[in-house]
Amino acid sequence: MSQIRRVFMSYEPSYWRGMVCTLGSLTRTAQVPVEVEVLMRRDHVAAFDRLLNGMFRQARDAMTVKTLPMSDAALRECETLQFTDHFKPEICFRLYYFDMSNLTGNALYVDIDTIIHTSIDDIGLSLPTDKPLSARPHDQVGTSIRAIDPDITSYFNSGVMIFNHDTFGKEIAERMRESRTIMRRIHQSSGFLDQDALNLAFRDRWTALPTRFNYMSNDHAPLDRQQGHILHATGSRKPWMLGSRHRFSAEYAQEMRALRYPLLQRYEAGWILQRTTRKIANLLGK
Numbered sequence: 001m002s003q004i005r006r007v008f009m010s011y012e013p014s015y016w017r018g019m020v021c022t023l024g025s026l027t028r029t030a031q032v033p034v035e036v037e038v039l040m041r042r043d044h045v046a047a048f049d050r051l052l053n054g055m056f057r058q059a060r061d062a063m064t065v066k067t068l069p070m071s072d073a074a075l076r077e078c079e080t081l082q083f084t085d086h087f088k089p090e091i092c093f094r095l096y097y098f099d100m101s102n103l104t105g106n107a108l109y110v111d112i113d114t115i116i117h118t119s120i121d122d123i124g125l126s127l128p129t130d131k132p133l134s135a136r137p138h139d140q141v142g143t144s145i146r147a148i149d150p151d152i153t154s155y156f157n158s159g160v161m162i163f164n165h166d167t168f169g170k171e172i173a174e175r176m177r178e179s180r181t182i183m184r185r186i187h188q189s190s191g192f193l194d195q196d197a198l199n200l201a202f203r204d205r206w207t208a209l210p211t212r213f214n215y216m217s218n219d220h221a222p223l224d225r226q227q228g229h230i231l232h233a234t235g236s237r238k239p240w241m242l243g244s245r246h247r248f249s250a251e252y253a254q255e256m257r258a259l260r261y262p263l264l265q266r267y268e269a270g271w272i273l274q275r276t277t278r279k280i281a282n283l284l285g286k
């Protein structure tokens with residue numbers, strides 16, 4: 001029996017290839033069906049179901065997926081925030097998870113730009129015991145969050161998070177709610193929005209997740225690939241972007257091959273055009 005009962009994530013349509021890859025990789029080592037819950041807009045449920053149906057049978061059989069549509073009230077809360085850069089309201093969805101799921105047991109959150117090369121039993125070994133959350137520490141505390149709170153001394157990446165919900169369920173629900181309040185306060189000044197909010201809400205209440213369970217695009221330390229690991233394609237360039245020569249391109253291609261995903265659908269080409277348009281716009285002074 002795994003220490004982790006459920007895996008949850010948020011669906012954002014422009015990252016659909018990443019979602020397929022994350023789900024596919026998650027199921028490849030599964031001995032028993034993995035319980036997955038996916039937060040999304042209500043009007044994205046049909047498209048998401050089609051995406052699942054397009055997946056290789058073996059992958060589908062290795063998981064039970066439940067869609068969790070956001071309530072109108074929650075969606076309104078996410079949409080009133082002012083977003084800069086590439087942020088979308090979807091990034092807030094995970095902050096509502098514990099109010100929406102009737103979870104019993106512990107939970108793993110993963111971003112949909114991750115590739116999971118291990119079982120959830122293995123990840124479960126890093127379940128925190130004396131704190132509610134385990135996440136990968138950053139080497140440096142970012143300047144944007146220090147401007148919000150000069151006293152903060154450590155910072156985690158929120159792409160992979162393990163919640164000890166069995167022991168700290170009430171506290172987790174409270175701190176997640178607090179993170180939503182914080183987000184409304186900081187959204188105009190914060191560089192990492194929900195991640196900054198989570199860091200403020202869970203300050204001193206998290207433990208370090210081993211690097212191998214959230215190995216990021218810009219990590220320099222070598223990764224022992226003999227050990228179970230999770231690759232996290234941080235940054236705006238993603239492995240599914242055609243010709244992006246991403247550091248994790250080979251691993252992405254391998255997952256989509258294993259899923260027998262149609263070759264012509266594996267890569268997104270539009271980003272090259274968008275980038276060129278942006279460059280020209282910049283040259284012309286917009």
Ligand SMILES: [Mn+2]
Binds near residue numbers: 111112113159232233
């Ligand atoms: Mn990410």
